[in-house]
Every structure is written in C-alpha cells, then in structure tokens.
Amino acid sequence: MNPTLKALLITLALVVAGALIFPSSYYFRVGSLIWINTISVTGIVVLLGYVGLVSLGHAGFFAIGAYAVAVLPGYGVPSGAALFVGAAAAGLLAMVIGRPILRLSGYYLAIATLGLGMLIWMVLTKESWLTGGPDGMVVAGFNPRHWFALVGIKMKSTEAWYWLTGLVATIGVVLAVNLGNSPWGRALRAVHDSDVAASSLGVDVARAKVVAFAISAVYAAVAGSLLALANGYITPDTAGFMHSVEMVTMAVLGGATTVYGAIVGSLILTALPQVLTFVAEYEHIVLGGVMVATMVAMRRGLVPALGDLAHRLAMRGRSK
Template sequence: MRHLTPKAITLLALVALILVAPLFFPSSFYYRVGTLMFINGLAVTGLVILIGYAGQISLGHAGFCGIGAYACALAPVHLGLPPVLAMLLGAVISGALAYLVGRPILRLKGHYLAVATLGFGILIFMVLSNESWLTGGPDGMQVEDLGLRALLKSVGISVPAAELWYWLSALVLLLGAALALNLHTSSTGRALRSLHDSEIAARTVGVDVAHFKLMAFVISAVYASVSGSLLAMMNKFVSPDIAGFLHSVQLVTMTVLGGAGSVFGAITGASILTALPQGLTIFHDYEHIVLGLIMMLVMIFLREGLVPSLIKRFSRRQG
C-alpha cells in the first residue's frame, strides 16, 4: 500500500466498497439507495473541483442537475434523440450555460458569489416550474427508459432494474472520480488549488485567475448535469424539485460534511446524507432534528470534513 499513489488508493477503496456492499443488501431497495449514493456522489465530485480545488462556492448547482434531467425528458420527445445522446446534450448545454453565466458572476467573491449562484438556481427552477407547455410544470413529466435492460435481455442477460442501475451509476461515478483525481495532480489542478489559497498569490505567479475559476465552474456544471440525467432516467420521471434550492443546499452540505478538498471525502458525505435519513426513520418525527444534530457535531469537531479530519488524527497517532 505504501507504493500506491493517493489516487490509486482512493479508486481502489471505492471499487472495494462498490463490490462488497451488495453482499449485505437484503432487498432490492438497498440497491436503489446505493444508486442514489453514487448519483449524489457524482454531483459532489464536481463540487469538489469547484469548492475544494478552486475555492469557489455555488448555491445554485441543482439548476444544472435540472438541465441534465429535463434534457433526458425533452430531447427524446422533441428531437428524437436516444436517452444517452440526450444526456450528452444536457451536459453540453449545462457547460455552455455555465460558461456564459460564470463569466460575470465569478468576478464576485464570498457571499456575493453565493447569492449570485443562488439566483441562477432559482431562475432555472422557476423556468421549469412555470413553462408548463414544455416541462409539465410542477407536475413534472415522464422520462423515456434508457433501454439498456432490454438490450441486455436481447443477448440473453437478465438483470433486475435496481441492480442494473446500481452497477451503471457506480461505473459512471468511478469514471468521474478518476477524472477529478487526475485533474488534482495535473498542472491545471495545481493552478486551481492555488486559487483556493490566495487569488492574489496565484495571479502573482502567472495563473490566469478568471480562466481557471471559469473552468472549474464549467466542469462542475457538467458533473451536476450528468448526475441529474442519471437520476431522471432511473426514476423515469422528473419534476422541478430536482433544480430546487433545497437540492443545491444538500449537495453543498454533502461536499463540506465529507471534506470538500477530498474526492473520497465528498463521496462519503454524499453516501452518509443519502443513507442516514433511511436509518433515522426509527425516530419518526425527530429524524430531521437528529440529522441536523449529527451534522452540527461533525462540523464543530471535524472542521475540515469527516474524512480529511479523521485521516489527520489517525496520522498523528501513528506518528
């Protein structure tokens, strides 16, 4: 293990967890929970690039999830595209919109940037809610089936839908995590991380601050869009809630809770906040209070996030 790079260790840990977890699933419901973990994990991996690497905040990232989700609902109906190409179209639209919107709002800093991104997310939510002639409005709309299960059946392979989505979302998450980890160790990643420490210092050593901030915003938007597409295709239904403010806050909370500077940490945070509400149902009316208390305690005593803080404490004891 000492000869493995942090990137390899992270990917091996993810692969091990993905392969071992189904051994403890008593029913197909747990495959669905696992799929939701992976889909949320993909979205927060994009936020690691934006928040953890580049040090920028976004409270409207669910808007890009909504764009990806509705692309999978609308493109097959109006453009005749298969769901996979619809997902790619949603990612392109999200990236282009992030580029156009990011140029002016990324000049802002701190809470000004947070409010600007919040406004963008609310705008997307309002469009999806009010343009009923196109999006179905608050009632949402159906999403065409991916067709992968039928394709597998045609070659003699029968896989339950819940299991198929588990493995498919896990594969996409691993790909997204690998790309983010490669970015971290590249020259581009070093430039992004220099922004997190000090934009002034980064500019002094020749880093194009505006360019790299915009790059991080666009990449994270594409991650969120693909995440939204996967969620829509799995549920075969989409509503404007996917682009809502609460979803944006959940994504940021997952990222910060697990550790915004760590891909594995953010995915862990996404997994915890996706699975924990299922386990807290025993508290009935108090489950949200217990969940909030747990999050507060983690933020008070593990300020860098769950995974980075625990790794640091373990390293100190070993030393």
C-alpha cells in the same frame, strides 16, 4: 501508489462491496441514489474544495441534465445522447454565466449563484408546454439491464441501475482525482489559497474559476440525467434551493478538500434518512445534530479529520 489508480481501486471496491452485502432491491435503490449524489457532490468538491468557490445554484445544472433526458427523446434524441447534450448544455451555460458571476466573491457569489438556480427553477415551472410545469413530466423508459444482457450478464433492474451509477461515479471520482493531481489542478488549488499569489505565478485566475465552474456543472448535469432516467419522472424541485444546499452540505460534511469526502458525505446524508424512518418526526433534528456535531468536532469534514487522526496514531506508534 499513484493517486488516480488508488482512487479507482477504492471506488470500485466500494461499488463491489455494496453489491455483495445488499440483501434486497431496496438497498440497491438506495445505493444507486448514493452514487448519483456522489457524482454531483464530486463536482462541488472541484468547485469548493479545489478553487474555494461556493455555489448555491448547482441544483439548476442538475435539473438541466434531468430535463434533457426527459424532453429530448420526444424529439427523436436517444436517452444516451440526451445525457451528453444535457451535460454539454450545463457546461456551456456555466462558462457563459460564469464569467460575470465569478468576478464576485464571498456571499455575493453565493447569492448570484442562488439567483441563477432560481431562474432555472422558474423557467422549468412556467414553461409548461415544454417541461410539464410544476407537475413535472414522465421520462422515457430506459433500462440498463439490457446493456448488461448484451454481454451475457443478467440482473434485475435495480441492480443494473446500481452498477451503472456506481461505474459512472467511479469514472467521475477518478477524473476528479486525476485533475487534482495534474498541473492544472495545482493551479486551481493555488487560486483557492490566493488569487493574487496565483496570478503572480502566471495562473489565469478568471479562466481557472470558469473552467472549475463548468466542470462542476457537467458533473451535476450527469447526475441529474441518471436520477431522471432511474426514477422515470422529474419535477422542477430538482432545481430547488434546498437541493443545492443539500449538495453543498454533503461536500462539507465529508470534507470538501478531498474527492473521498464526496463519497462519505453522500453516503451519510443519503442513507441516514432511510435509517431514521423509525423516528420520522425527529429526522431533521437528528440530521441537524449530526451535522452540527461534525462541524464542531471536525471542521474540515469527516475524511480529512479521520485521516489526521490515523496519521497521529501512526506517528505515536513509530515513536514507541
């Protein structure tokens, strides 16, 4: 089956399955957060899994998208248009900043991207006249159920948000899979394996890195916009260091080399804290234990490891 079509069918099946089994609005709310995280983590997969670059400042791009839909409607820009403006601004900033930053490698690159994220956080915190400062700001009302009502589909607000975020995540996953299987995607993977080898094959390594950085920034900004609109409120914490770490952790846990790892990692690290509410005092210990155990037993992440296991079992079955 065509990989892009396969990704479309799998992601849509997961969206529909969630809608069928969720018993209450609370679960639809958690489902929306899972799909929002899937969007941002898919961008991390493009950067980390495809090109092999680590960014610890991607929460800054997330915040750019979030504040775009919070600030711009006050100047007459519709929320939908503000989302695209935020995504474009994040992508443009990534391209401008990416050229000098992406000349670095290893932990030098990680520290540079961390600095970028901290700068964005500082601007959002200090410029109170525009962003509301540390207290954040209210995001103009936006309800996607009105969109569904236009085509005769009536649903509650939380359900509408679930479907909207699920559909956007599906588009993001399909585009990422299509990119990975395109000639340009193969060039990105060549850069991941070796800059020198990729350059000798005619790949513009610097351009490939910058484009991947910009694409991942756009994914993060779109996710940030959706979270801000869904919550109706936003604070500078969205640009915080721990949020960047959380995004990278989701990608690594699920498997940074595959887009499906973004879905699995987002599912686990978004849903597990909700499950562990009965042991709230030990939540971080349990989460840390799960991540350590996964990395020790499945160094490539859950999805690649389970895929390898399924392949070995299938080969054993054939040998018999």
